[in-house]
């Protein structure tokens with residue numbers, strides 16, 4: 001039975017949290033849309049807790065008194081409890097339980113996703129591209145895999161496409177948010193690539209370094225293009241409406257990278 005109150009709340013959350021996904025999700029058939037929407041509610045909640053934000057927005061009303069490590073530990077415990085049938089109170093975990101009650105999927109992916117937030121909590125830096133890709137797999141590749149399972153995908157190659165689309169989205173997100181992320185102490189760009197341009201994790205943000213930063217970000221966007229292309233290979237094997245929803249999110253999100261390339265070193269003067 002679709003619980004209206006959770007559904008109404010989840011629709012509000014995705015509208016506030018992501019223009020990109022709230023438009024594309026409408027194209028899924030109603031049952032898959034419901035499951036993906038429930039997943040978004042859990043994902044957004046976890047990301048907001050770790051980022052100390054509300055729906056992807058910085059908020060002056062959120063106090064910074066609880067340690068990030070503790071918040072992550074609580075997220076893991078509550079997610080575990082939701083998976084084993086505890087009676088949950090918060091909408092994000094009720095939403096997660098809605099999915100689990102109607103569609104079994106490898107729940108270990110939820111914890112692999114949270115492992116990505118642990119890298120944020122530990123203020124991890126990324127020396128090589130491979131390390132950056134490892135982060136992208138955890139925070140976004142896992143979400144792609146879960147969505148693929150919710151669509152009914154079983155085939156390994158198609159699951160890999162879903163994982164690759166998540167990685168492509170995250171590489172785009174890293175490129176768009178590179179300046180904002182600096183101000184919350186995060187740099188996902190490979191430090192080797194910054195060093196090649198004479199930059200480091202403290203000075204890449206300076207106005208006089210924007211042209212050099214743009215060269216590094218262009219390399220990230222080139223890698224994202226590889227993942228965008230490889231994510232399309234098996235799309236034709238999906239139900240039509242799922243293909244439509246995914247191709248729409250693919251185009252909308254990839255457009256952010258196209259805008260960054262267009263505006264070059266001025267790309268971060270406003271949010272693409």
Ligand SMILES: CC(C)=CCC/C(C)=C/CC/C(C)=C/CC/C(C)=C/[C@@H]1[C@@H](COP(=O)(O)OP(=O)(O)O)[C@]1(C)CC/C=C(\C)CC/C=C(\C)CCC=C(C)C
Pocket residue numbers: 017018020021024025026036039040043044047056139140141143144145147148153158159161162163165166169170173177231232235245246249
């Ligand atoms: C229509 C559609 C695909 C909807 C996706 C709904 C959904 C469950 C999205 C999760 C979003 C989320 C909040 C994840 C938490 C971690 C995080 C923030 C990941 C980054 C998302 C960006 O969100 P946003 O742009 O709002 O970022 P800000 O917080 O505002 O900075 C990510 C960039 C990655 C999200 C990853 C995906 C949506 C997975 C994509 C893969 C598929 C849809 C699989 C397709 C299947 C095949 C077979 C190709």
Ligand SMILES: Nc1ncnc2c1ncn2[C@@H]1O[C@H](COP(=O)(O)OP(=O)(O)OP(=O)(O)O)[C@@H](O)[C@H]1O
Pocket residue numbers: 016017018019020021055056057058180256271
């Ligand atoms: N760095 C930021 N600059 C401006 N708005 C931001 C930022 N981070 C989050 N937001 C907020 O996130 C919400 C959605 O922002 P916006 O529509 O610009 O991007 P989005 O919907 O998150 O798109 P995407 O799906 O690409 O992330 C808005 O309420 C916006 O204020």
Ligand SMILES: [Mn+2]
Pocket residue numbers: 017018019056
């Ligand atoms: Mn957003």
